Amino acid sequence: MSTSGQPQFRYTQTPSKVLHLRNLPWECTEEELVEVCKPFGKIVNTKSNVGANRNQAFVEFVDLNQAINMVTYYASSSEPAQVRGKHVYIQYSNRHEIVNNAKGPGDVPGNVLLVTIEGVEAGDVSIDVIHLVFSAFGFVHKIATFEKAAGFQALIQFSDIDTAASAREALDGRSIPRYLLPDHVSSCHLRISYSAHTDLNIKFQSHRSRDYTNPYLPVNSTAIEGFVQPAVGPDGKIKEPESNVLLASIGNMQYAVTVDVLHTVFATFGTVQKIAIFEKNGGTQALIQYPDVSTAAVAKEALEGHCIYDGGSCIL
Numbered sequence: 001m002s003t004s005g006q007p008q009f010r011y012t013q014t015p016s017k018v019l020h021l022r023n024l025p026w027e028c029t030e031e032e033l034v035e036v037c038k039p040f041g042k043i044v045n046t047k048s049n050v051g052a053n054r055n056q057a058f059v060e061f062v063d064l065n066q067a068i069n070m071v072t073y074y075a076s077s078s079e080p081a082q083v084r085g086k087h088v089y090i091q092y093s094n095r096h097e098i099v100n101n102a103k104g105p106g107d108v109p110g111n112v113l114l115v116t117i118e119g120v121e122a123g124d125v126s127i128d129v130i131h132l133v134f135s136a137f138g139f140v141h142k143i144a145t146f147e148k149a150a151g152f153q154a155l156i157q158f159s160d161i162d163t164a165a166s167a168r169e170a171l172d173g174r175s176i177p178r179y180l181l182p183d184h185v186s187s188c189h190l191r192i193s194y195s196a197h198t199d200l201n202i203k204f205q206s207h208r209s210r211d212y213t214n215p216y217l218p219v220n221s222t223a224i225e226g227f228v229q230p231a232v233g234p235d236g237k238i239k240e241p242e243s244n245v246l247l248a249s250i251g252n253m254q255y256a257v258t259v260d261v262l263h264t265v266f267a268t269f270g271t272v273q274k275i276a277i278f279e280k281n282g283g284t285q286a287l288i289q290y291p292d293v294s295t296a297a298v299a300k301e302a303l304e305g306h307c308i309y310d311g312g313s314c315i316l
Helices: 030-040 064-076 127-137 161-171 259-269 293-303
Strands: 018-022 043-050 056-061 081-083 086-092 112-118 140-148 151-158 189-194 209-211 245-250 274-280 283-289
Touching: 018 064, 030 043, 030 056, 030 064, 030 081, 056 064, 064 086, 064 259, 064 293, 112 127, 112 161, 127 140, 127 151, 127 161, 127 209, 140 293, 151 161, 161 189, 245 293, 259 274, 259 283, 259 293
Parallel strands: none
Antiparallel strands: 018 056, 018 086, 043 056, 081 086, 112 151, 112 189, 140 151, 140 209, 245 283, 274 283
């Protein structure tokens, strides 16, 4: 993606929860590694003093998006990561976990469960059914459902880790009771792991998201009808509605930005269905379509304000 004399295109690497750090001080400690990484998320494992000069290391985040945030931050920051005053170079590792006594993905206990509902389409299991099943173990604070490559999934927030753990232990690998499912669904298995989230951000009640702790949260009836009308905030200003389509403006375009470049960047966060590039008001803009709002929201949060190339060019 880069030519001679141009900066490396960071997103050509496949993202991983494990990051490879180079040019560290000799015999860098685990505590120093965690210190430089902790602004971006929780580290579940490290492997330090790697390489001939013992100046490289691997760190594993609990969640892929935390690693992506760290890479994208330093890819566009004028201040590089530093340990003991040395500039540290960061890239994605080819490995997806550190195997020296590492906890597997989703094994770090938390109060939010990530539930994959296998054998169903998104409309087959309602949010009310999910709530009924998981409420047997304690008060469910919030639920958000979405579709990913893994299938139909839900994030379910309990008040504490113990309640979430008891629900996971009882339901992982089990099926939703047959009488709660449509006739055409023959089997439906729950695959449950822990999420890195601790508090879900639910903006309105709908058929895809619920906050059972806030009876005053507005109901988005239009979400069920397939369109969203602008919401007006308490200050009288129209709030930007969430959508599965992002509008990206690209500033400081020192290098060409093509559909392929944008696809490489935005596909990091999920399946990109469509991309359109156009000129407006003398600037370059693009529309990027994901299959669902939650994927678009993750991509927007991770990429907004960051640069596609090193050195501050092509700001999103």
